[in-house]
Amino acid sequence: MAVYIEPKILKGFRDFLPDAEIVRRNLTEKIENVFCSFGFVPIDTPAMEYAEILLGKGGGETEKQIYRFKDNGERDVALRFDLTVPFARFIALHRAELTFPFKRYHIGKVWRGENTQRGRFREFTQCDFDIIGSDSPSSDFEILLLIQTTLLNLGLEITIHVNHRGLFNKFLQHINQSEKLVDVLRTVDKLSKVGEEETKKSLESIAGEENAKKILEFIGAKGNFTEVLNRITELSGGSSPESDRLLTLYEFMKDANAGNAPNSEPFVLDPSITRGLDYYTGVVFETFLNDLPDIGSICSGGRYDNLCALYSKEKETVSGVGSSIGLDRLLAALETVGKLPAAKKPQIAIACVNAEKSGEYQALAQSFRKDGINCEVFLDAGAGGEKQPVKQFVLAEKKGIRYVIIPGDEPLKDKMTLRNLSTRENREVSVEEAKKTLK
Amino acid sequence: MAVYIEPKILKGFRDFLPDAEIVRRNLTEKIENVFCSFGFVPIDTPAMEYAEILLGKGGGETEKQIYRFKDNGERDVALRFDLTVPFARFIALHRAELTFPFKRYHIGKVWRGENTQRGRFREFTQCDFDIIGSDSPSSDFEILLLIQTTLLNLGLEITIHVNHRGLFNKFLQHINQSEKLVDVLRTVDKLSKVGEEETKKSLESIAGEENAKKILEFIGAKGNFTEVLNRITELSGGSSPESDRLLTLYEFMKDANAGNAPNSEPFVLDPSITRGLDYYTGVVFETFLNDLPDIGSICSGGRYDNLCALYSKEKETVSGVGSSIGLDRLLAALETVGKLPAAKKPQIAIACVNAEKSGEYQALAQSFRKDGINCEVFLDAGAGGEKQPVKQFVLAEKKGIRYVIIPGDEPLKDKMTLRNLSTRENREVSVEEAKKTLK
Numbered sequence: 068m069a070v071y072i073e074p075k076i077l078k079g080f081r082d083f084l085p086d087a088e089i090v091r092r093n094l095t096e097k098i099e100n101v102f103c104s105f106g107f108v109p110i111d112t113p114a115m116e117y118a119e120i121l122l123g124k125g126g127g128e129t130e131k132q133i134y135r136f137k138d139n140g141e142r143d144v145a146l147r148f149d150l151t152v153p154f155a156r157f158i159a160l161h162r163a164e165l166t167f168p169f170k171r172y173h174i175g176k177v178w179r180g181e182n183t184q185r186g187r188f189r190e191f192t193q194c195d196f197d198i199i200g201s202d203s204p205s206s207d208f209e210i211l212l213l214i215q216t217t218l219l220n221l222g223l224e225i226t227i228h229v230n231h232r233g234l235f236n237k238f239l240q241h242i243n244q245s246e247k248l249v250d251v252l253r254t255v256d257k258l259s260k261v262g263e264e265e266t267k268k269s270l271e272s273i274a275g276e277e278n279a280k281k282i283l284e285f286i287g288a289k290g291n292f293t294e295v296l297n298r299i300t301e302l303s304g305g306s307s308p309e310s311d312r313l314l315t316l317y318e319f320m321k322d323a324n325a326g327n328a329p330n331s332e333p334f335v336l337d338p339s340i341t342r343g344l345d346y347y348t349g350v351v352f353e354t355f356l357n358d359l360p361d362i363g364s365i366c367s368g369g370r371y372d373n374l375c376a377l378y379s380k381e382k383e384t385v386s387g388v389g390s391s392i393g394l395d396r397l398l399a400a401l402e403t404v405g406k407l408p409a410a411k412k413p414q415i416a417i418a419c420v421n422a423e424k425s426g427e428y429q430a431l432a433q434s435f436r437k438d439g440i441n442c443e444v445f446l447d448a449g450a451g452g453e454k455q456p457v458k459q460f461v462l463a464e465k466k467g468i469r470y471v472i473i474p475g476d477e478p479l480k481d482k483m484t485l486r487n488l489s490t491r492e493n494r495e496v497s498v499e500e501a502k503k504t505l506k
Numbered sequence: 507m508a509v510y511i512e513p514k515i516l517k518g519f520r521d522f523l524p525d526a527e528i529v530r531r532n533l534t535e536k537i538e539n540v541f542c543s544f545g546f547v548p549i550d551t552p553a554m555e556y557a558e559i560l561l562g563k564g565g566g567e568t569e570k571q572i573y574r575f576k577d578n579g580e581r582d583v584a585l586r587f588d589l590t591v592p593f594a595r596f597i598a599l600h601r602a603e604l605t606f607p608f609k610r611y612h613i614g615k616v617w618r619g620e621n622t623q624r625g626r627f628r629e630f631t632q633c634d635f636d637i638i639g640s641d642s643p644s645s646d647f648e649i650l651l652l653i654q655t656t657l658l659n660l661g662l663e664i665t666i667h668v669n670h671r672g673l674f675n676k677f678l679q680h681i682n683q684s685e686k687l688v689d690v691l692r693t694v695d696k697l698s699k700v701g702e703e704e705t706k707k708s709l710e711s712i713a714g715e716e717n718a719k720k721i722l723e724f725i726g727a728k729g730n731f732t733e734v735l736n737r738i739t740e741l742s743g744g745s746s747p748e749s750d751r752l753l754t755l756y757e758f759m760k761d762a763n764a765g766n767a768p769n770s771e772p773f774v775l776d777p778s779i780t781r782g783l784d785y786y787t788g789v790v791f792e793t794f795l796n797d798l799p800d801i802g803s804i805c806s807g808g809r810y811d812n813l814c815a816l817y818s819k820e821k822e823t824v825s826g827v828g829s830s831i832g833l834d835r836l837l838a839a840l841e842t843v844g845k846l847p848a849a850k851k852p853q854i855a856i857a858c859v860n861a862e863k864s865g866e867y868q869a870l871a872q873s874f875r876k877d878g879i880n881c882e883v884f885l886d887a888g889a890g891g892e893k894q895p896v897k898q899f900v901l902a903e904k905k906g907i908r909y910v911i912i913p914g915d916e917p918l919k920d921k922m923t924l925r926n927l928s929t930r931e932n933r934e935v936s937v938e939e940a941k942k943t944l945k
Contacts (some may be wrong), residue, residue: 072558074598077583080554082596084603085547092548104875106882109531113629114585114615115519115552115573119511136556136575139619144516146553154847157521159513164523166904168885171524176553182576190552198885203884205864208671212868216875219639222712223538263528315862323872377512416545423754424645426761429651433762436543436655440575443545444606446637464544465605 070076078215079181079189090191093408094221094398095174098194101217105209106194107170108330112153114176117146118418120156123377132179133411146178150391155453158385159378167200174394197389199374204312207370207388208319213367214354214390215333221397222406226358228337231309231368232347235285235338238303242281244274255345256285271381286339291317292317312350348372350388360402365400366392387412414496415470416443417478418459424478431478436497443468470505518620530631532847533660534613540656544648544821544939546609546635551614556821557584559595571618582939585617588635591829591897594787596681597638597824598817606639613833627834637826638813643751646789646809646827647758647877653793653805653829653876654772660836661845663796667776668755670748671786671808674777676723677742681720694725702726726776731756751789787811789827797843804839805831853944854909855882856917857898863917870917879944883909903927909944 076082085089094341099109123144135145147153162334174194181187196213198206209284211227218225235252237336254269261269263283270279281302288298296317300310305430307493313336320334342351355367368390375385401407415435417428428444443466444460455474463471469488475481482495485504497502515521522530538548545818557574574584586592597604610630611868613633620626635652637645650666657664678684681805693708699933700708702722720741734757739749742874752775761797779897781790789807795804806828814824840846854874856867874881882905884898902910908927914920921934924943 070563070816071819072562072816074559074595074814075556075593076599077554077556077577077581079553082552082600083550084600085549088550091550101875104880105871106880106907109527110524111522111527111530112533113515113519113521115516115617115629116514117514120513123511124509131578133573136573138573139570155530156513156515159517161521161523166901170882178554190554198747203864205863205867205883207882208864209868209885212872214870268727272880290810296943318862319865319868322863344538375513377509378512379512386690413782419644420640422642422644423757424761425642425647428560428644429758429762431649432544433655438542441543441545444644444648446640446648447642452735462605468545 071444075325077189078182079186079187079192090407090409091398093231094401095194096392097220097408098217098392099172099174101213101220102172102196105213105216106168107172107213110148110154110157110171110173111175112147112157112173114178115144116153116156120378121145121152123152132181134178134180139194139365140173148179149177150193151176154195154197155375156378158376162379162381162385168206169199170197172196192394194392194394195389196391199385199387199389202386204315205319205463208316209313209335210324210368210388211316211320211352212323214352216397217392218354218356218366221290221408223401223404225333225358226360226417227354228334228340228364229352230312230338230340230348231313232341232351233349234299234303234307234309234313235341237307238285238299238311239282240303242391244278244282245273247274247312251282252341253341254286255339257284257339257397258339262382263447271324279441284298286337292320292336292404294340299336299338309349316350321342328447329454342369342468345369346371348455352390355406356400359400362396362400362403365397386413412443412468415472416445416459416463416466416468417472417474418456419445419448420461421455422446422448424474428474431472431474431498434479435505438458438502438506460488472501517941518622518626520627520629528741528838529674529846529848530833533833533840534633536659536847537831538611538613538658540652540659541611541635544655546607546611546650546652546904549610549612550614550918551586551589551596551612553617554583554585555595556580559813559817560584560586562591571620573617573619580678585865586614587618588616589614589632590925593634593636594814595817596816601818601820601824609636610637610638611635621639631833632688633831633833634828635666635830636826638824638828640827641825643756646751647755647762649827649829650755650759650773650791653791656831657795657805659825660840660847662840662843664772664793665796666793667775667779667803668752668773668789668791669775669782670687670752670788671790672741672788673738673746673748673752676746676778677724677738678721680741680743681718683717683721686713690721691780691782694721694778694780697725697778698729703762712804715832725776730771731759731773731775734777738775748788754816755789771940781806781808784808787808795839795843798839801835801839801842805829853907854908854911854913855884855898855902855905856913857895858884858887858914859889859895861885863913866917867913870911870913870937873918874941874944877941879941899925899927900933911940 073244133148138144153388172197173422177193178190190385197318270282284303290293296313300306340353347369351369354366369386372386373384374387432442432444471486473484485494485501530704572584572587608720616632617629697705708723724741727734734751739745779792786808790808792803793805809827811825812823813826871881871883910925912923914922921936924933924935924940
């Protein structure tokens, strides 16, 4: 009869205990508040979809990592492995119901059967935000400003490295290396990992010595935004719609940041940012923490031509610009730099002096709660006799509570003892006086 | 080359468009705020667990409905179908890390391959809250008060039907029908569905005519809390720890509600509530909306003896009391009674008069956002020439925005036109005047 099942969880999956979960929720709330202040609205999609939808053209890493199975109706289904593919399907399906430009965010869990040895999780939270249905540079800029505002609001100083994928293409065209695009991108994308020497060798074998030199000159252009822009414009054969767009973005940055950002150069033009083989076609960007650049980009993205080509027969394309924050990496970063949003705790607890008065203790608590003061009620007087208040102080301290109330005989009418747990001082106060202290 | 995949979603699964998702988030936030005000803390667990853990002793409906499959490592895994089983596993695993009594809530998605023809969803959100590690009646009461406070805070008047499973057992013992417990419970639980006549017949065939009469007398006891309590105490052979507990709860209800609840009788003693074959052993309850009793209980629960017997070898049991709100049913109810929490919308939008000034428009918007005013920036002047402000007013109305700002030549310095979209009035105001109006 006595069945026993070992209480274990799957590798790569996590329980969140209260302290961790409260921090995660605070972080999400802070991020969402900024998104809302920009007029971005939330959506949600199912955790599970037809495998065909999620795999799209299929192949590659995704296929190996996806959780895919047959449901009870023999349908070929899978768990979402990112929020981008479901969003493309969502737009194709609900296009007629939405107002464009559509500014949306989506915070949700995704699942990948990643190799956990690399410290990766198999269940993690993504936070995506996009503007769909606007080609205007003002939308590229709004995404950049939203990233900056969101991260500044978390107390983080950042630098956003911006580039234009189209300008890189134009440059390769100018040096007659267009057909090497894929190989060159793959190589350039690994620059920060393998170093300049290794990249040079690879590029030489792909495009020849002279072209490799030009490519390295392009991606290595240094200086302030306009200096780099002038250099890469020149290297790509003179000004073009792509270089003009970067110039417009630069003007917007100057206009919008006039005096209101603590960091005077939050945006740099970095021609080595290409976002590899991703589906981006326009502006691309990666975001680095000034205090912790080595953890890599915590928020990347760019502009794409047609989000839902795969799911739509319509001729009119849906272009957009968007970005994604990895919440787990952001949390780790905030912890490292000591800027985790503090866990909100109940401010006070009412000690249980006499368990028979629990109804009256709750009435007292309700009166605090109505005034916006979070108030826990301790449920048992315990077996400790006269020692019990001390035990309850210990419990309150463990829970991170600031004050304990020791109620009187008539909790709502009598004066109560208000104990400050950090100073260990007791004060006799009325209900109104207690509220004044706690507000 | 032109691959096309039809953008469809699985039956029983849902996309949430912004208006619906905003309402869901507002609802969740309102519920969480009340939970926090009582000192309840959130946790989270993985969507996926070992199938063995989730199925426990296995069998029955659960086994048929669960999404179960082999992962890429050939592990037998499944998606959680409720939040109770993962919580039991969580407590068994983390017991040493937690402070008891442990007051937690958990809001999360669960998955069941239900028959969608009955209007059920295969992906839905549960909201569970429990107090673990306290046997005290004050914890039973706190759960009841928390339900009442949460639903009142949503503008709903409710009646909570309370009973004690142990007292029902005691009564069956008193009439020598203990061995029929399972059959009797199964029958009583269907009372509201099949009606009194049918129930009577079933009970007669189970327990004989005379006992059936007594059972119907017990479960049909009517009157105020004390009248019903006296009657069922008598029918179960006189006062017992179980009847004393109900009396204590009644005292707590009187004490805590003294003058602070709009509904003077939110709690009724209803001996027909047994929660069927659930694992409850003590107090049980169901919650009905006064304006919409027919939709059934929107929040049910009770006290259980040992939450994690299955996952723990320890002798010390973990008893508790808890409850669960079905958010989908609650949302449907709120919609029916016209009390859906309103969607928060951005208050203002800045019209795009000249796209080249987008940086300055964002600077103006940032100044509003810093003062807590949500402000969207429109991204394109559009091709409409001088007609464009009108088009932008239409866009703003579609988005539910209240005011549109038509900025001046120097957006941060010049006066702007503030258009009230409901009255269609325009006013020339400075930035400071606009803020005063909008705050």
